[in-house]
């Protein structure tokens with residue numbers, strides 16, 4: 001389990017990335033870290049891309065309905081307007097942000113802010129998703145969380161799309177995807193198993 005290197009007296013901030021497939025608990029882990037930061041009296045701001053309108057406009061909501069208030073923003077540059085005095089910036093659904101997000105996170109970290117980024121590392125085709133690969137390369141700390149494969153019960157790393165829709169940015173509803181291990185994901189793509 002991730003333990004915070006420190007809450008205080010840091011010379012600079014840093015970047016943490018929480019990544020994994022759908023249903024792997026990324027948002028739950030983000031919420032856990034944010035709650036702990038608040039207990040340590042840290043000022044926290046949470047952002048998500050405006051595209052994620054699944055449940056609520058102003059909440060970071062995990063599949064099991066834990067939630068925290070967040071700001072939906074159309075572009076990552078808006079994160080640079082974060083209020084003075086904020087120690088921790090949380091970012092959910094980071095894969096849907098623009099390619100400027102890694103540079104923005106770096107600027108925030110240089111200002112002394114702890115940046116916690118959660119997002120899908122791969123899209124449903126198994127390809128690195130949006131700004132996530134750059135963020136993974138630039139982060140001080142990386143946590144890859146795993147779901148459980150719906151077919152065989154092994155650890156799952158892939159998000160398998162059950163519909164035939166080819167559009168990459170399709171918001172995640174439980175019934176449209178399932179988590180799969182590498183083998184069951186590959187078999188599904190060959191046979192279109194459902």
Ligand code: ZN
Pocket residue numbers: 149150151152153154180181182183184185
């Ligand atoms: Zn499997």
